[in-house]
Amino acid sequence: MTIDLGVPGAGELGETVGVLRDWQSDEAPMQLHPGDVGWFCRSGAARTAAALRTWRRGGRILAVGLLDGGRLLRLATAPDARRDEELARRIAADITAPERGVLPAGRVNVEAPAGSLVQELLAGSGWLLDEPWTPLRRDLSEPVPEPAVRIEVVGPERAAVRAAVQRASFDGSTFTEEHWHAMASGVAYRDARCLLAYDDEGAAVAVVTVWSAGPGRPGLIEPMGVHREHRGRGHGTAVTVAAAAALRELGSSGALVCTPSANRAAVATYRAAGFRPCPAVNDRYRQG
Template sequence: MSIVLGTPGGNELESLAATLAAWQQDGGPIQLHPGDLGWYSMRGPEATARALRAWSRDGELLALGLLDGPDGLLRLAVDPKLRSDESVARQLCSDISDPARGVLPDGEAIVEARGAVTLQHLLLTRGWQFDQPWTPMHRDLAAPVPDTHVTWPGLRVEVIGPDRAEAWMEVHWSAFKGTPFGEAERRGVLDWWATMMDGPFAERGRCLAAFDPDGRAVAIAGVWSSGRGRPGLVEPMGVHRDHRGKGYGAAVSEAAAAILGEMGSSSAMVCAETSNVGAVATYTAAGFTALPPESDLLRPS
């Protein structure tokens, strides 16, 4: 049977996430995770489905890609049994490289294909280049996570619900946007949060916030399960710009690992830009181990 490329419908998201979850392996590469779909789903289920590209053969999913944003970034997962399969790699390479196939637009593009060594080799022969390195971070959860890094007096970390969604999103906005959090932004991000937490991946996720002694939210994290006995993902983690340098990032990261352990995850994982030494140091302080850096692949414009 030939390999078929398609864009799934919104009614297929849960089954795709289940297959993607089964592909997650301790000791394997940090590839596209159900949590990545969960975080993306704040745009809504139909938009999430439109951003996916699925490769299948005889009804069996072989690879799944997420077009993450408007900048030509494809985040990819390949069935672990097929990462070295030449026919699968050649089909993926052909579809990724040809704008007419509807995977990536013409011009500059980036592919995140960790562990797919045969595909990486084929893309490099077509003129793609290694892009900036990312550092995979891993924490084993075979034993309960000790509460050692919540060192700020009076700091508490809690799983939050809709009643505190505004505080969570305000910290996220500060950490990643850094622009004023006005009324329009407030309404928009609360809609995003509600859409995500009412969506098809909600049961896999938890939102955590760290509160200082004055009750202010100072750091946040999201965690996502791929099921019992499989690696869970921390996505995202951020500290409010007014409260950095106090250990809050390590505290909320450690709490995130603990929650994943309670959800049955075998390990906690996250990937940080290698150039972001602060992020790597934060996760290391929270008990994560840095693995050798891996690079995305870039097609120059």
């Protein structure tokens, strides 16, 4: 059977998110998570579906790609297809040819699971390693301590506050209350929570969104941010501990996060919250 490249419709988002859930495990390498698609849903279901690519054989999805920002393709593969030669060669061919509608001409990046045959094929055809990222994991088999700040689960009535803290945490962020509602109405958000952290004076100082992949599978933190006017006071560590506790309540086996290795403050924050750094990973890029 041949392998077919497709773009799912908005009505197929549930199927795509479902297979991504099934592919997550504590033994798997860091790869595209259903939470990544859930966070992208802030742009709406139609735009999210248009950014997805699926590779199928005989109707079964073997790989999913998310075109993030227009020039980065983030990949995940079925566990039994990570070394599938036919699949890997088809993906490599599709991402190399702009006319196939996966990646445009010019400089582009691909984030593929460590140990996948796609990684090796790209390396062999001249794709270079980009800056390293550090994945971090926290085991959730044991209870998580209470966070050192007051935590509130965000509902529709607090969406404006959650959006404001997001914008104050990330330079250039355009996240709005409307984006939160679009994300919260997405298919992946039924297994997600947004948390706000407050200081002793009642100010909202940090925000985090967590995404479960279902009971017994690792969940994802995406994103976590601390208001620029309230940094250096341990709020990032506190809200990250709260994120781990929320994922444990959702049945997650562990918590995952990935941050640029050069962002030492972020790595230190996650380590202080009980996360263990894993070997660095790299995107691969082509100059065009």
